[in-house]
Amino acid sequence: MSTSYDALAARFARANRVDEASGWLHWDQSVTMPPGGASARAEQLAALAEISHELIASDITGDLLAKAEAEGASSAEDPWRAANFREMQRNYLMTTAIPADLVGALSRAKNLSETAWRVARPASDFALALPAFTELVKLVREEASALGEALGLSPYNALLEQYDPGRRIADIEPVFDDLRTFLGDTIPEIVERQKTWGEGRAIKAPVAAQREAAQGLLKSIGFDFDHGRLDDSLHPFSTGTPDDARITARWNPDDALTGMMAVLHEAGHAAYTRGQPLDWRGQPVGDDAGMAVHESQSLSYEMQAGRTAAMSRYLAKLLSDAAGADITGEAVSQSLLKVSPGYIRVDADEATYPLHVILRFELEQALISGELAPADLPAAWNQRVVESLALDPPDDRNGCLQDIHWYDGAFGYFPTYTLGAMAAAQLFRAASDSIGADDLHGALAKGDYAPLTAWMRDNVHGMGRIYPSSNDLLQAATGAPLSSDAFKAHIKARYLS
Amino acid sequence: MSTSYDALAARFARANRVDEASGWLHWDQSVTMPPGGASARAEQLAALAEISHELIASDITGDLLAKAEAEGASSAEDPWRAANFREMQRNYLMTTAIPADLVGALSRAKNLSETAWRVARPASDFALALPAFTELVKLVREEASALGEALGLSPYNALLEQYDPGRRIADIEPVFDDLRTFLGDTIPEIVERQKTWGEGRAIKAPVAAQREAAQGLLKSIGFDFDHGRLDDSLHPFSTGTPDDARITARWNPDDALTGMMAVLHEAGHAAYTRGQPLDWRGQPVGDDAGMAVHESQSLSYEMQAGRTAAMSRYLAKLLSDAAGADITGEAVSQSLLKVSPGYIRVDADEATYPLHVILRFELEQALISGELAPADLPAAWNQRVVESLALDPPDDRNGCLQDIHWYDGAFGYFPTYTLGAMAAAQLFRAASDSIGADDLHGALAKGDYAPLTAWMRDNVHGMGRIYPSSNDLLQAATGAPLSSDAFKAHIKARYLS
Numbered sequence: 001m002s003t004s005y006d007a008l009a010a011r012f013a014r015a016n017r018v019d020e021a022s023g024w025l026h027w028d029q030s031v032t033m034p035p036g037g038a039s040a041r042a043e044q045l046a047a048l049a050e051i052s053h054e055l056i057a058s059d060i061t062g063d064l065l066a067k068a069e070a071e072g073a074s075s076a077e078d079p080w081r082a083a084n085f086r087e088m089q090r091n092y093l094m095t096t097a098i099p100a101d102l103v104g105a106l107s108r109a110k111n112l113s114e115t116a117w118r119v120a121r122p123a124s125d126f127a128l129a130l131p132a133f134t135e136l137v138k139l140v141r142e143e144a145s146a147l148g149e150a151l152g153l154s155p156y157n158a159l160l161e162q163y164d165p166g167r168r169i170a171d172i173e174p175v176f177d178d179l180r181t182f183l184g185d186t187i188p189e190i191v192e193r194q195k196t197w198g199e200g201r202a203i204k205a206p207v208a209a210q211r212e213a214a215q216g217l218l219k220s221i222g223f224d225f226d227h228g229r230l231d232d233s234l235h236p237f238s239t240g241t242p243d244d245a246r247i248t249a250r251w252n253p254d255d256a257l258t259g260m261m262a263v264l265h266e267a268g269h270a271a272y273t274r275g276q277p278l279d280w281r282g283q284p285v286g287d288d289a290g291m292a293v294h295e296s297q298s299l300s301y302e303m304q305a306g307r308t309a310a311m312s313r314y315l316a317k318l319l320s321d322a323a324g325a326d327i328t329g330e331a332v333s334q335s336l337l338k339v340s341p342g343y344i345r346v347d348a349d350e351a352t353y354p355l356h357v358i359l360r361f362e363l364e365q366a367l368i369s370g371e372l373a374p375a376d377l378p379a380a381w382n383q384r385v386v387e388s389l390a391l392d393p394p395d396d397r398n399g400c401l402q403d404i405h406w407y408d409g410a411f412g413y414f415p416t417y418t419l420g421a422m423a424a425a426q427l428f429r430a431a432s433d434s435i436g437a438d439d440l441h442g443a444l445a446k447g448d449y450a451p452l453t454a455w456m457r458d459n460v461h462g463m464g465r466i467y468p469s470s471n472d473l474l475q476a477a478t479g480a481p482l483s484s485d486a487f488k489a490h491i492k493a494r495y496l497s
Numbered sequence: 498m499s500t501s502y503d504a505l506a507a508r509f510a511r512a513n514r515v516d517e518a519s520g521w522l523h524w525d526q527s528v529t530m531p532p533g534g535a536s537a538r539a540e541q542l543a544a545l546a547e548i549s550h551e552l553i554a555s556d557i558t559g560d561l562l563a564k565a566e567a568e569g570a571s572s573a574e575d576p577w578r579a580a581n582f583r584e585m586q587r588n589y590l591m592t593t594a595i596p597a598d599l600v601g602a603l604s605r606a607k608n609l610s611e612t613a614w615r616v617a618r619p620a621s622d623f624a625l626a627l628p629a630f631t632e633l634v635k636l637v638r639e640e641a642s643a644l645g646e647a648l649g650l651s652p653y654n655a656l657l658e659q660y661d662p663g664r665r666i667a668d669i670e671p672v673f674d675d676l677r678t679f680l681g682d683t684i685p686e687i688v689e690r691q692k693t694w695g696e697g698r699a700i701k702a703p704v705a706a707q708r709e710a711a712q713g714l715l716k717s718i719g720f721d722f723d724h725g726r727l728d729d730s731l732h733p734f735s736t737g738t739p740d741d742a743r744i745t746a747r748w749n750p751d752d753a754l755t756g757m758m759a760v761l762h763e764a765g766h767a768a769y770t771r772g773q774p775l776d777w778r779g780q781p782v783g784d785d786a787g788m789a790v791h792e793s794q795s796l797s798y799e800m801q802a803g804r805t806a807a808m809s810r811y812l813a814k815l816l817s818d819a820a821g822a823d824i825t826g827e828a829v830s831q832s833l834l835k836v837s838p839g840y841i842r843v844d845a846d847e848a849t850y851p852l853h854v855i856l857r858f859e860l861e862q863a864l865i866s867g868e869l870a871p872a873d874l875p876a877a878w879n880q881r882v883v884e885s886l887a888l889d890p891p892d893d894r895n896g897c898l899q900d901i902h903w904y905d906g907a908f909g910y911f912p913t914y915t916l917g918a919m920a921a922a923q924l925f926r927a928a929s930d931s932i933g934a935d936d937l938h939g940a941l942a943k944g945d946y947a948p949l950t951a952w953m954r955d956n957v958h959g960m961g962r963i964y965p966s967s968n969d970l971l972q973a974a975t976g977a978p979l980s981s982d983a984f985k986a987h988i989k990a991r992y993l994s
Contacts, residue, residue: 017544020537021518028521032529036724037741040517047514051548227533244534 004067005081008088009283011064015055016282022048023239029111030233031248042111049107056095065092080277080285083466087284094162097150098143106143109136110409117407118234124397126378133407134374137367140411144368156368159412164292164419166469169365172415175484176358179418180388182488187351190339190495197334205256205323213256213322214249214263217315220447221301223267227274235404236262236346238269238298242278245270256319257335258347261302268301269294271453275461286464291413292482293470295420296427297456303350303421304428304490305452307336310445318447339495341389343398351491352389354421359384360403360414368411423474425486430478431455501564502578505585506780508561512552513779519545520736526608527730528745539608546604553592562589577774577782580963584781591659594647595640603640606633607906614904615731621894623875630904631871634864637908641865653865656909661789661916663966666862669912672981673855676915677885679985684848687836687992694831702753702820710753710819711746711760714812717944718798720744720764724771732901733759733843735766735795739775742767753816754832755844758799765798766791768950772958783961788910789979790967792917793924794953800847800918801925801987802949804833807942815944836992838886840895848988849886851918856881857900857911865908920971922983927975928952 022045029041055061065088073085113132120129144155151158153168160167205213214230223230228240233248240246247266251259272294280286288294305311313329320327339349345356363380366372372380381400382393393399405413432440435451443451459477467473471481519542526538552558562585570582595603610629617626641652648655650665657664702710711727720727725737730745737743744763748756769791777783785791802808810826817824836846842853860877863869869877878897879890890896902910929937932948940948956974964970968978 014544014548017541018548021522021541021545024525024541025518025521028525032726032728034723034726034741034743036721037738040738040740044514044518044521047511048518051511051515224533226531229529229531231529241534241537243537244531246531 003071003073004064005071005073005076005085008061008064008068009084011055011061012088012091012284013282015052018048018052018055020241022052023241027239027246030235030237031231038111038115042108042115045111046104046107050100050104053095053098053100053103056091057100061092062096065089080280080464080466083468084280084283084285086468087287087465090165091284093150094147097147099146102139102142102146106136106139106409109139112136114404114408117401117404121234121397121401124395124401126396126401129401129407130375136407136409137374140409141368141370144411156365156412159368160415161412163410163413163416164290164470166471167290167292167415167419172361172419175422176354176361176415176418179354179484179487180358182484182491183351183354186491186496187339187341190351193496194334194338197338201331201335201338202255203257203319203327203332203335204254205319205325207251207253209319209322209324210251210253210256210259213318214260216318216322217260217263217447218267220314220318221264221267221449222453223270224274228270230263236266238266238273240270240273242274242276242281245273256323257315257332260315260319261306261336262346264306265298265302268298271301271449271456272297272461275453275457277462277464280464285466289460289463289465289467289473290470291416292419292423293460293473295416296423297460299421299424300428300431300452300456301449304424305444305449307333307350307494308441308444309333310441311447312336314445314447337495341391343385343389343391343393344402346402350421351495354418355388357414357418359388364406364411364414367406419470419482422484422487423470423482425490426474426478426480426482427456427460428452429486429490430459500568500570501561502568502570502573502582505558505561505565506581508552508558509585509588509781510779512549515545515549515552517738519549520738524736524743527732527734528728535608535612539605539612542608543601543604547597547601550592550595550597550600553588554597558589559593562586577777577961577963580965581777581780581782583965584784584962587662588781590647591644594644596643599636599639599643603633603636603906606636609633611901611905614898614901618731618894618898621892621898623893623898626898626904627872633904633906634871637906638865638867641908653862653909656865657912658909660907660910660913661787661967663968664789664912664916669858669916672919673851673858673912673915676851676981676984677855679981679988680848680851683988683993684836684838687848690993691831691835694835698828698832699752700754700816700824700829700832701751702816702822704748704750706816706819706821707748707750707753707756710815711757713815713819714757714760714944715764717811717815718761718764718946719950720767721771725767727760733763735763735770737767737770739771739773739778742770753820754812754829757812757816758803758833759843761803762795762799765795768798768946768953769794769958772950772954774959774961777961782963786957786960786962786964786970787967788913789916789920790957790970792913793920794957796918796921797925797928797949797953798946801921802941802946804830804847804991805938805941806830807938808944809833811942811944834992838888840882840886840888840890841899843899847918848992851915852885854911854915856885861903861908861911864903916967916979919981919984920967920979922987923971923975923977923979924953924957925949926983926987927956 025041025045033041068085074082076082076085113136116129116132120126144159148155148158151161153161157168218230227243227245229246231248232250234250236249238245238247247270249259249262249266272288276288277286312333316327316329316332339351341352342348348356363372363384377400378396386392431452434455440451463473467476475481522538522542530538565582571579573579573582610633613626613629617623641656645652645655648658650658654665715727724740724742726743728745729747731747733746735742735744744767746756746759769785773785774783809830813824813826813829836848838849839845845853860869860881874897875893883889928949931952937948960970964973972978
């Protein structure tokens, strides 16, 4: 007998397929689309976003949810089914909070703003991005207010809830304050220790050799090219589905490791996507557990595993072979572990990285509250960089134009990078305890991530969204909720022991 | 005041955006998707096909059409608006003829069959394609019956109507019979004349040089890379929208001209797509005038213009420069104009090409009537090839597996290639009369298609679907409906004068 729950499952599956289609149009836009296609692509994406929104926000969905509740869907014996119903209710609540015309306007504004950013960033000219960005910020503020009203949250907390279920400003501020203090004490100590290393010695390699090395790296870590791709794009990203998880990278001939690390980072995201529970494909509970957990996977790959001594030696060999050069593990290690404040978040070492996130966390709260006008962003940005990193950005490309996120409408997203870094440290420690440190590092010495990925698949990827919050997932996987303890211990062990 | 017509226009625009999204997912599937993504892609495409179908087939559309008719939409003063309403009615009639569950099943079956074909063709093993193909043929026969019932046409005529509005078996048979007779007399005469040329001398060039030459060729003919791309795929195709019209090609190091001609062919399709009337973007009347007219554009580019003496000299120079070789215009010309019966339709010369189409036209009628079972296709195919081309295909890759069309569900499509060849001859003659033969060929000597494209844009591309049939369009553009006269005159002039 078909139940209201079954009808809901079919409805959510259809919306998911439409969302997957949008994902591929986004991929195409960033990787292959010629520039002339931009405005039509915005219209195509807006139509798909509206259709998906209407499927979930429809009164039919609301009626079915009420009926399924009466039929006992919340107390289903199968915990996955009960969790799926909980996520359906959550999605409905979050989706109905935003009017359909605002959804369409946001989709268009995101595309136009992102397109303007793609011109403004290389030109280092914030003014080129400002008109579309101003319109986008206005619409995101409307979105945040509508969402906050429905969820009983402040506008910015409502945006956080979109990316990391259960996360609030009030959780983050004390942790970020603690981290800022810890890093304020620790970074000078690390810099002092690394004095003998001299300048961070970048590893040079031709772009073709880097691409070849990246293919080898992906094969050794277990990336399946039958179910994924590696392409170039302006800003590295990953997107896809459990059967087709793609990543992109960019290459710098003067610094091969930036590209390699971006590949590992995005491959961590892709591994999560690939490992989602297939039994729940296309259902809300089959989705990932939010962006903080997603980032814990990319950072487990890139920071925790990727910068071990074992992987440094492996990367040295890989790049030596591809470039026909003689690169030592020590040179790679020193390049990867060199702590040195810089302008660019994605190039930052793991010790200064949280400082980049903290300034964005503060600035985006000000943009959403209206305290900071979009036109005033470059000045406010540069001032914060001076305060927190003691550096003065030379131009907007090295300042507020460096990241795509805001220009693509993602506010409340940046904190998940540092929350994810803390979760990565916590999960990697638990994985190492379970696998055994010798076995884990023995595999990494061969560039083999299979043991790590298998543990993550059992404890993170395959759990989908069965837990109501990322803290519940971490509690189950590591025995403790999110804290900065493992991250701080990791920084001390790697840099000061 | 908003009218029922305006509501219809919004509805058709949304369906068009969903269809455009499907088009890009198809492009990705053929050009970039890893094999593991196939079954999920089929689900995504099925969902989009169902959504588009529901938008048009909805009772809401039917009600709005009735109201708009009562409001006088059919007799709108603006002929474009009246034609748009006519095309809306036609789309609604054709769409409602096919039940939604059959639409979804067809979309899935097409994808699975196409995927099987992608394996079966290189393996030259029809058995690998047969299960999915059998299911697809069954569903296409259901589609043809349903469509025929709604339109008052036989099943196969209903399929023809999908690709070339107004075209019937009864029009085609006498023309094809006439052509078969003409070619039966003419081909031996041409072969005799070309005896002194020896074997068709293929022009060899490394694939990288061919890709470079193709980029140069596209630039010279006026292909705009800000609004299009050239990629590789198993079977050359073009897809896109007026702002983003993409083509693909494949390359054979032993025969560079096949790739160049495929590029010209697909560029002709892309020029049509690019030239569609922007004022009617996304509306039914803004669409192309069917596949016979579409093919007239690709063949104008590839056959009519692309094999002139002027273009042969230009291509010789382009390939010589790219490959660092010394290739003469005469060698290119003899290679392009060599008439020689072969197995492969896409490699056929323009004189024997219609014979490939005629055998497909006959076989697909038998498949749709049920007279021929899918399992019996290879034997029936080979027998027809013996009869019409006096050749016995050595394997299915050179036989019934060579073309994607049937395996992708396209029946009733093949005749449009030869109808298009006749239209191309007719349109090219009219264009030459209007531009002046000297100016047209003078431009072609520089690889410049701008005068030809401008004439086609005024007389074909920009007319969208304002005419109810392709014959009406040809009447307006050339002063006569479709006939084989111009094609036969062209063959005689090019090969026997």
